[in-house]
Amino acid sequence: MSDFHTLSLSDLAGLLQAGEVSSQQLTEYFLARIKQYDDQLNSFITVAEQQAMQAAEAADVRLKNGHTDALCGVPFAHKDIFCSEGLRTSCGSKMLDNFISPYDATVVHQLKQAGAVMLGKTNMDEFAMGSSNETSYYGVVRNPWNLDCVPGGSSGGSAASVAARIIPAATGTDTGGSIRQPAALCGITGIKPTYGTVSRYGMIAFASSLDQAGPMAQSAEDCALLLNVMTGFDEKDSTSLERDKEDYTHALNLPLRGLRIGLPKEFFAEGMNVAVDAVIQQALQQYKAMGAELVDIELPNSHLSVPVYYVVAPAECSANLSRFDGVRYGYRCEHPENLTDLYERSRGEGFGAEVKRRIMVGTYALSAGYYDAYYLKAQQLRHLISDDFKQAFETVDVIMGPTTPGTAFRIGEKSDDPISMYLSDIYTIAVNLAGLPGMSIPAGFANNMPVGLQIIGNYFDESRLLNVAHQYQQGTDWHMRIPKGFE
Amino acid sequence: MSLDADQVKKIAHLARLKIDDTDVPGYVTNLSNILEIFEQMRTIDTANVTPMSHPVEAVQRLRDDEVRETDQRDVFQALAPSTENGLYLVPRVIE
Numbered sequence A: 001m002s003d004f005h006t007l008s009l010s011d012l013a014g015l016l017q018a019g020e021v022s023s024q025q026l027t028e029y030f031l032a033r034i035k036q037y038d039d040q041l042n043s044f045i046t047v048a049e050q051q052a053m054q055a056a057e058a059a060d061v062r063l064k065n066g067h068t069d070a071l072c073g074v075p076f077a078h079k080d081i082f083c084s085e086g087l088r089t090s091c092g093s094k095m096l097d098n099f100i101s102p103y104d105a106t107v108v109h110q111l112k113q114a115g116a117v118m119l120g121k122t123n124m125d126e127f128a129m130g131s132s133n134e135t136s137y138y139g140v141v142r143n144p145w146n147l148d149c150v151p152g153g154s155s156g157g158s159a160a161s162v163a164a165r166i167i168p169a170a171t172g173t174d175t176g177g178s179i180r181q182p183a184a185l186c187g188i189t190g191i192k193p194t195y196g197t198v199s200r201y202g203m204i205a206f207a208s209s210l211d212q213a214g215p216m217a218q219s220a221e222d223c224a225l226l227l228n229v230m231t232g233f234d235e236k237d238s239t240s241l242e243r244d245k246e247d248y249t250h251a252l253n254l255p256l257r258g259l260r261i262g263l264p265k266e267f268f269a270e271g272m273n274v275a276v277d278a279v280i281q282q283a284l285q286q287y288k289a290m291g292a293e294l295v296d297i298e299l300p301n302s303h304l305s306v307p308v309y310y311v312v313a314p315a316e317c318s319a320n321l322s323r324f325d326g327v328r329y330g331y332r333c334e335h336p337e338n339l340t341d342l343y344e345r346s347r348g349e350g351f352g353a354e355v356k357r358r359i360m361v362g363t364y365a366l367s368a369g370y371y372d373a374y375y376l377k378a379q380q381l382r383h384l385i386s387d388d389f390k391q392a393f394e395t396v397d398v399i400m401g402p403t404t405p406g407t408a409f410r411i412g413e414k415s416d417d418p419i420s421m422y423l424s425d426i427y428t429i430a431v432n433l434a435g436l437p438g439m440s441i442p443a444g445f446a447n448n449m450p451v452g453l454q455i456i457g458n459y460f461d462e463s464r465l466l467n468v469a470h471q472y473q474q475g476t477d478w479h480m481r482i483p484k485g486f487e
Numbered sequence B: 001m002s003l004d005a006d007q008v009k010k011i012a013h014l015a016r017l018k019i020d021d022t023d024v025p026g027y028v029t030n031l032s033n034i035l036e037i038f039e040q041m042r043t044i045d046t047a048n049v050t051p052m053s054h055p056v057e058a059v060q061r062l063r064d065d066e067v068r069e070t071d072q073r074d075v076f077q078a079l080a081p082s083t084e085n086g087l088y089l090v091p092r093v094i095e
Helices: A009-017 A023-041 A049-064 A106-113 A156-163 A180-186 A220-230 A274-289 A302-323 A339-350 A353-366 A372-392 A418-425 A429-434 A462-475 B005-014 B021-043 B073-077
Strands: A044-047 A075-079 A117-122 A169-174 A189-192 A212-217 A260-264 A293-297 A398-402 A438-446 A449-457
Touching: A009 A023, A009 A049, A009 A220, A023 A044, A023 A049, A023 A075, A023 A117, A023 A156, A044 A156, A049 A117, A075 A106, A075 A156, A106 A117, A106 A220, A117 A156, A156 A169, A156 A180, A156 A212, A169 A180, A169 A189, A169 A220, A180 A189, A180 A438, A180 A449, A189 A220, A189 A462, A212 A220, A220 A438, A220 A462, A260 A274, A274 A293, A274 A398, A274 A438, A274 A449, A274 A462, A302 A353, A302 A372, A302 A418, A302 A429, A302 B021, A353 A372, A353 B005, A353 B021, A372 A429, A372 B021, A398 A462, A418 B021, A438 A462, A449 A462, B005 B021
Parallel strands: A075 A117, A075 A169, A260 A293, A260 A398
Antiparallel strands: A044 A117, A169 A212, A189 A212, A189 A438, A398 A449, A438 A449
16 A cells, blocks of 8 residues: 555544554655655645654554554644644744744644644744735745645645645644635635634634634545544633533534525625636535525625724734744844844844734734724624624524635735735635634636635534535545645 | 824834834835725724624633642743843843
8 A cells, every 4th residue: 555645534544543554654654745745835844753753653552552542643734833842833933933842732732642643844824924825934835736826824834735645634723714715725625613612722823812723634524533632621721612522523424405505695796706606606506406505695794804804813913922022932133232122123033024014003903092993993893794694694504605716826926915915815704703613625626726615604513514514525526636746 | 094104113113123114115005005994994883882802702711829830930941042040131221
């Protein structure tokens, strides 16, 4: 057997449990794929070969002793936003290029406990601020479907590496679309759970009321397995929700007959690429054929998501990133003249342009005299956006639409124009503002590039989202396509 | 709403960010454009709308006030650019 990369995480887990392959074999296999292919993609910031082999050896011992945790021994990667003890955790920034985390994030700890084997840390937009992976201090990641195109962002490294099958799965984080948008542009499956479901402890904060971690993998079934490990109450995260553990695989096989799918007219408005629209319409027809009912709905305040998000997220980021002061850890400028110079130059030299832009927008929005007009107003509008969804979910079970208005754009195409970059998240950010779960699944191709179908659910309805996605993936093979050159 | 160069420099100072003079015009344009899209928010009346503070309206959890963390000063200070006798070193503040 030498085509492990064509298998899903679930298949690999099955082979490990059956003793047909060892974790060390799989780890060596995928480390070799990273070595062979990642020069083209730049999807990894750090490859942790030695740690991975040690973890694989330990997993093999556990498996031999009859350990049955589903993920024991499977290789995967973490987005470089999760603190991992003894390893550089850079968050894609020069600021943290020298930061060796002294502790594990809860998500890192959970996956370690489950016996999953981390191969390394994936590339990302600096501090998760970006939609193209072009703001990373470690360079742009390339989309395996077309190396001249971006993979999306901010979890671009995770998306590109899973799409190219150089790892079976990865973690991501989603503040305004950072799991779903790159999953769509790279043709993989990703889910952002309900806010508060996955612990934020040790996940470097961008906008605390929006940030949420989730899995990125080949299929809904694989995401369910990862989510089973990643979710759960954590007292170290003050916004973690106290809920019972759930088995996200239990509903995967339920039939979809009678499912009510809401189609917001605002998500099918002008600005949407015609070829993308055609792919989405075809997917919707497939759902109809499975017995679902399509219902037109409205989200009348959703057009305000972009301005609201770009007030709330920068405001929170300006507060969160004030911790980077050049004193306790991270980058420090050379020969500071005085304390102010130390702060200003360490931060000015350590942060990239987009991060500085957002810190300044946030600082302005929170400054004396502007708070009511910007931050308070945005938080009020956020309530209206959230109420629109509440109302919609009184009549429908899930909401569907495109994940992004277009397919992956060319590297450099939007990097000089922040506003057009921000608009690439137009369909995803309302979901974060409301704190709802959302996912993106591959639904086909437009001009040879992958198109993502977004599925939005009511609070805590992750199992239903995964069921709806899984049933589609039982009847289609878009999620199994592998880009040319990486087969 | 647009900003001028002095306002951008003032914001940068408030945020403790050193900005090169040559980069100021770029920030003036970008930040002004971003503030421009914020204007859309004014079109909606929100007089009686409660600001949203938590997506699922959870309340702040409290716990007993007891020591749970162990002392890890040496571990954390090993990451610092400059320390001495357990203290973080910065340029002299008081002459």
